[in-house]
Amino acid sequence: MTDAAQPFRARTIAEGFGADAEAYDRFRPHYPSALAELVLDGLPAAPRTVDVGIGTGLSALPFRDAGCRVLGVEADERMADVARRRGFDVEIARFEEWDAAGRAFDLVIAGQTWHWVDPVAGATKARDILAPGGRVALFWNAGDPAPEIARGFAEAYRSVDTGLPFTPWATPQREGYRAMLQTAADGIHSSDGFDEPEWFRLDWQAEITRDEWLAQVPTAGGHNRIAPERLDELLGAIGAVIDRAGGRFTMEYATLGVLARRRGTDDGQGR
Numbered sequence: 602m603t604d605a606a607q608p609f610r611a612r613t614i615a616e617g618f619g620a621d622a623e624a625y626d627r628f629r630p631h632y633p634s635a636l637a638e639l640v641l642d643g644l645p646a647a648p649r650t651v652d653v654g655i656g657t658g659l660s661a662l663p664f665r666d667a668g669c670r671v672l673g674v675e676a677d678e679r680m681a682d683v684a685r686r687r688g689f690d691v692e693i694a695r696f697e698e699w700d701a702a703g704r705a706f707d708l709v710i711a712g713q714t715w716h717w718v719d720p721v722a723g724a725t726k727a728r729d730i731l732a733p734g735g736r737v738a739l740f741w742n743a744g745d746p747a748p749e750i751a752r753g754f755a756e757a758y759r760s761v762d763t764g765l766p767f768t769p770w771a772t773p774q775r776e777g778y779r780a781m782l783q784t785a786a787d788g789i790h791s792s793d794g795f796d797e798p799e800w801f802r803l804d805w806q807a808e809i810t811r812d813e814w815l816a817q818v819p820t821a822g823g824h825n826r827i828a829p830e831r832l833d834e835l836l837g838a839i840g841a842v843i844d845r846a847g848g849r850f851t852m853e854y855a856t857l858g859v860l861a862r863r864r865g866t867d868d869g870q871g872r
Contacts, residue, residue: 622679626657628817630742632712633805636856637667640710640738648707651730653696653714653723658684660712660740665689669708674699697722705732715739716781720788728794733865737795739785740858743774744807746850753842761835763827775855785859795861803856811843814850 641648647668652661655673657680665671673691675681681691692699696711697719709727711718727737745751754770786798809817815836818824827835843850 622657622677622683624816625680625820626659626683628813628820629659630744630807630852630854631659632663632740632742632856633803634663634666635803636740636858637663637669639801639803640664640708640736640860641667641669644707644736648735649705650708650710651701651706652689653709653711653718653727655684655689655691656680656712656714658687658689660710660714661689662687664708664710672706697726699726701730704730705735706730707732707735709735709737711739713741715741715785720784721791724788724792724795728792728863731863733863735863736860737789737863738858738860740801740856741778741781742854742856743778744852744854745774746852747846750842750846750850753845754839757835757838757842760838761831763824763831763835765823765827769821775853775857778857782857782859786861789859789861795863798859798861801858801860805854805856807852807854808849809852810849811840814843815840 641664647670650661650664650669650671652658652664652671652673655661655671655675656677658673661669661671661673661684671689673681673684673689674694674696675684675691676693676695678693681693684691694700695718709731711723715723724737731737746754751770751773755768758765758768758770782800786800789795789798818836818839819832824832
């Protein structure tokens with residue numbers, strides 16, 4: 602794939618999430634309440650918060666529950682409609698191009714979305730809309746089943762001509778996010794407005810049944826572009842793996858992220 606084709610492929614995959622926004626909202630994993638506790642420590646009460654790529658609102662829920670006043674920015678109107686039904690205000694735009702209209706915020710969050718944002722332009726936008734002492738928190742959920750389950754899933758993908766540019770589950774998911782986190786941290790460095798980014802990790806588990814997992818699989822990036830008959834074949838192969846494991850499995854999740862404080866003019870280093 603050429604360099605010019607890569608951004609197009611990324612946009613195509615990203616735009617596919619809204620194809621069935623209701624399923625995405627119903628079956629995608631949520632985030633632990635400990636995430637909001639970690640991110641909000643030291644911020645003012647009821648912080649003004651922007652959720653970059655709010656999607657259906659899953660990433661914003663623990664922050665609203667913790668008292669944040671959340672405004673979503675979302676490029677996909679279909680996803681935004683679900684978030685609005687949850688009670689979130691959402692403005693339609695790509696974050697890098699979004700007009701904050703002079704508003705200032707205490708917190709910028711992005712759950713499972715920052716890899717669709719230009720890391721330097723996005724960090725610069727976050728810097729420009731954050732009040733001094735505000736914070737940016739970029740995070741992802743990554744999960745790994747037991748190795749034998751992961752091997753079975755990877756073999757299921759190899760057995761079907763999905764057209765995906767990668768083989769899911771061929772490598773551990775939690776380790777695979779390291780490059781994404783580093784890119785996010787490098788973008789924050791380049792924006793010249795934040796303290797040193799801190800990396801964090803919150804581990805948790807979920808018991809997942811066969812039916813729950815087969816409902817979640819089609820919501821993964823790029824899967825909406827798999828031909829229906831191929832998708833059925835893939836789901837059958839994945840279901841057989843779970844059946845052999847007793848009809849359910851444990852997913853070892855980690856919420857992985859990068860957190861940084863916006864410097865202020867009183868630090869002698871801010872803008």
